[in-house]
Amino acid sequence: xxxxxxxxxxxxxxxxxxxxxxxxxxxxxxxxxxxxxxxxxxxxxxxxxxxxxxxxxxxxxxxxxxxxxxxxxxxxxxxxxxxxxxxxxxxxxxxxxxxxxxxxxxxxxxxxxxxxxxxxxxxxxxxxxxxxxxxxxxxxxxxxxxxxxxxxxxxxxxxxxxxxxxxxxxxxxxxxxxxxxxxxxxxxxxxxxxxxxxxxxxxxxxxx
Numbered sequence: 331x332x333x334x335x336x337x338x339x340x341x342x343x344x345x346x347x348x349x350x351x352x353x354x355x356x357x358x359x360x361x362x363x364x365x366x367x368x369x370x371x372x373x374x375x376x377x378x379x380x381x382x383x384x385x386x387x388x389x390x391x392x393x394x395x396x397x398x399x400x401x402x403x404x405x406x407x408x409x410x411x412x413x414x415x416x417x418x419x420x421x422x423x424x425x426x427x428x429x430x431x432x433x434x435x436x437x438x439x440x441x442x443x444x445x446x447x448x449x450x451x452x453x454x455x456x457x458x459x460x461x462x463x464x465x466x467x468x469x470x471x472x473x474x475x476x477x478x479x480x481x482x483x484x485x486x487x488x489x490x491x492x493x494x495x496x497x498x499x500x501x502x503x504x505x506x507x508x509x510x511x512x513x514x515x516x517x518x519x520x521x522x523x524x525x526x527x528x529x530x531x532x533x534x535x536x537x538x
Contacts, residue, residue, distance in 0.1 A: 331534070332405055334371075334379045340405030341366050341382060341390065347404070348394050359393040361386055399443065402535075414473060415439035416454040422487075422495040432476050432489065432529025442471065449475035452534070455487065455497075462497050465513040466536060472497065473535035485513070485533040491526050497533065 332340070345355035345366070352366040364370060365386055372379055391401055415434045417427055426436040434453040442454050457470045465485070466472060472487070480486045480500050488510060489495045498520065501509030508527060510520040 336405040343404040359389040413441040416442045423493040462513045474531045475534045476531045478532040480532045489528045
């Protein structure tokens, strides 16, 4: 995930690339000129970090005709990102795309580029359906890192022995059960026996 420093670095570099100050970028995006000012980035006493609103970032990207992947590259300092395998979410339940440990395998994968992805075995899934809305919508792409250890509160992709693949938030984990919290409140949470889970991997990036 992008840090507070990286997000604001991305804003500054986005403005510089457009030949603008941070205030000029905000005006160009139709925002209050002070939206991206340094004074807005921490509290007055310096004790609390302040983050730009998602809507503000979206408007700045639209005004500068910049995609989120390019913004992330500006924020992280990555020149171009690297390629990771991509398949559709529906395909992920099919045989042949993953090995038993949840690493990408076989053929049929496309390639997409993502900045700031360090896991050599990372891969991307394209969301289909509405079961993960409003967090992830159809057409969004999520990057999954098999080597990253999932912790409670992380968003994860899970594959079950029945072949079902789902994206949930990891809840309480015991020796007897794994709680998976639905991202869409219209869908029920799941409680699985650990023996029914083939693999679980943490979501580390999303392109929306």
